[in-house]
Amino acid sequence: MxxxxxxxxxxxxxxxxxxxxxxxxxxxxxxxxxxxxxxxxxxxxxxxxxxxxxxxxxxxxxxxxxxxxxxxxxxxxxxxxxxxxxxxxxxxxxxxxxxxxxxxxxxxxxxxxxxxxxxxxxxxxxxxxxxxxxxxxxxxxxxxxxxxxxxxxxxxxxxxxxxxxxxxxxxxxxxxxxxxxxxxxxxxxxxxxxxxxxxxxxxxxxxxxxxxxxxxxxxxxxxxxxxxxxxxxxxAVRELLPVIDATPSVGQDRVADIVLIGFAAVGALLPEAASRFGVQVSVLGGGLTRLGETPVARFRIGLRGERSDGALAWIDDRGGIVHQPLTGPQGVAA
Missing domain, CATH: 3.40.50.300 (P-loop containing nucleotide triphosphate hydrolases)
Structure with missing residues (x-):
C-alpha cells in the first residue's frame, strides 16, 4: 500500500x-x-x-x-x-x-x-x-x-x-x-x-x-x-471516454447520455430496451473505447415512444449508467 x-x-x-x-x-x-x-x-x-x-x-x-x-x-x-x-x-x-x-x-x-x-x-x-x-x-x-x-x-x-x-x-x-x-x-x-x-x-x-x-x-x-x-x-469521464458530438435531437421524446460497460451491455442493452418497450432508440453521438480489456461506450441517445421513460429506467436497472435525461417530451427542454 x-x-x-x-x-x-x-x-x-x-x-x-x-x-x-x-x-x-x-x-x-x-x-x-x-x-x-x-x-x-x-x-x-x-x-x-x-x-x-x-x-x-x-x-x-x-x-x-x-x-x-x-x-x-x-x-x-x-x-x-x-x-x-x-x-x-x-x-x-x-x-x-x-x-x-x-x-x-x-x-x-x-x-x-x-x-x-x-x-x-x-x-x-x-x-x-x-x-x-x-x-x-x-x-x-x-x-x-x-x-x-x-x-x-x-x-x-x-x-x-x-x-x-x-x-x-x-x-x-x-x-x-x-x-x-x-x-x-x-x-x-x-x-x-x-x-x-x-x-x-x-x-x-x-x-x-x-x-x-x-x-x-x-x-x-x-x-x-x-x-x-x-x-x-x-x-475522468471527460478525459477517458469518447467526446459526445451529437446530432440535433429534434423529434425525440427523451434524450439522455448513457455509459455502457462490458461486452453484453455494449452489444445488446439498447436493442433489447427498444424491443421490450416498443420504442425507437437512436444513437445521436458518442462512441466506443476500452478500459483494459473491457469495452465501454458513451452515447447520447434519443428515444421515441410512449414508454421512453420506462426504457431508460430499465437500462439503468440493468447496469447501464443513465445520466439525467436532457430533454422532455417531443424534444422540449425538461
Whole structure:
C-alpha cells in the first residue's frame, strides 16, 4: 500500500518559488495500477519522484506499507529506495553493454552471483519479449525495444513498486504498445504495484485501475476508473471516454447520455430496451473505447415512444449508467 498524505513540494526558480505539489493525498493498493495524469507542469513527475524517494517533500508524508519514509535515516532510505523500481521516458542504457548486460548491471553492483544474475536476467528478457536480443547493443535496438530493456533493468532487483514517468514519451504506436504490454505483464506476473505518470490518457485506459488527475500541483480527482464513470460530473469521464458530438435531437421524446460497460451491455442493452418497450432508440453521438480489456461506450441517445421513460429506467436497472435525461417530451427542454 502506498499512502501519500498531504504532500507539498516547491522548487526555486529565477522568478521565485514554483509550487509543484500542493497538499496531495492519495492511496494506491498493493498490486494496483494508478495512472497520474496531467498536462506539462501539473506535478505528476514530481509526485513520481517523491513516491520513489528520489525527492523529499517539503511537507506531508509518503508511507510504503505503513512505513513513514520521512523518518528514515540515510542508510535505511537507500535500502528502501532499492525496493522501488523507476523508469523514465528515456531509456538511458549504456551503449557499450548488451541488452542483457544493461539489465544485469544493478545485480552486479549489489554483488549478486553469476548464476542468479543470469537466471533473473533470462526471466526478464522473456517477460519483455526480447530473449533473441540478449546480445544486441542499444544502437541495434529500436527506441521501443530500448525502453523495454530499461523497464527490465528497473525490475531486476525484484521491487514491490515500479514508478514509470512518461514511459511512452516520443514512441510510435507499436513502440508504445510494447512498453505498455511489458508494464501490464510486470504487474500481472511479478505482482508489482504500478504508478504511471503520463499526459496520455490512452496509457491509463490501457493498463490502469485507478486515476489521479493533477493540475498545477493540485489533485482534482482520484479513484477507481469504473467507479468514477458513474458520476456524470467526473473529470475522468471527460478525459477517458469518447467526446459526445451529437446530432440535433429534434423529434425525440427523451434524450439522455448513457455509459455502457462490458461486452453484453455494449452489444445488446439498447436493442433489447427498444424491443421490450416498443420504442425507437437512436444513437445521436458518442462512441466506443476500452478500459483494459473491457469495452465501454458513451452515447447520447434519443428515444421515441410512449414508454421512453420506462426504457431508460430499465437500462439503468440493468447496469447501464443513465445520466439525467436532457430533454422532455417531443424534444422540449425538461
Amino acid at each position: 502506498i499512502t501519500v498524505e498531504n504532500v507539498s513540494k516547491s522548487f526555486r526558480s529565477r522568478t521565485g518559488s514554483v509550487v509543484a505539489l500542493d497538499g496531495v493525498s492519495l492511496e494506491v493498493a498493493a498490486g494496483a495500477a494508478l495512472g497520474v495524469v496531467g498536462p506539462e507542469g501539473s506535478g505528476k513527475s514530481t509526485l513520481a519522484r517523491v513516491v520513489s524517494l528520489q525527492e523529499r517533500p517539503d511537507a506531508g508524508a509518503v508511507r510504503l506499507d505503513g512505513l513513514n519514509t520521512a523518518t528514515l535515516d540515510t542508510r535505511t532510505l537507500r535500502a528502501t529506495r532499492r525496493q522501488i523500481g523507476f523508469v523514465t521516458g528515456e531509456s538511458q542504457l549504456f551503449r557499450q553493454r548488451t541488452a542483457a548486460g544493461n539489465i544485469a548491471l544493478p545485480l552486479e553492483q549489489s554483488g549478486v552471483d553469476g548464476p542468479r544474475r543470469r537466471a533473473r536476467v533470462g526471466r526478464l528478457l522473456d517477460l519483455i519479449g526480447l530473449t533473441d536480443k540478449a546480445a544486441a547493443y542499444p544502437d541495434d535496438l529500436s527506441e521501443g525495444q530500448r525502453r523495454r530493456v530499461a523497464v527490465a533493468r528497473a525490475l531486476v532487483g525484484e521491487p514491490g513498486l515500479l514508478l514509470a514517468d512518461d514511459p511512452t514519451a516520443n514512441l510510435d504506436t507499436d513502440g508504445a504498445a510494447g512498453v505498455l504490454a511489458v508494464l501490464d505483464r510486470a504487474r500481472a506476473e511479478l505482482g508489482v504495484t504500478l504508478l504511471v505518470a503520463t499526459k496520455d490518457t490512452g496509457v491509463v485506459r490501457r493498463i490502469c485501475d485507478d486515476i489521479a488527475l493533477l493540475e498545477a500541483g493540485r489533485l482534482l480527482e482520484h479513484g477507481n476508473l469504473f467507479e468514477l464513470l458513474r458520476h456524470p460530473e467526473s473529470r
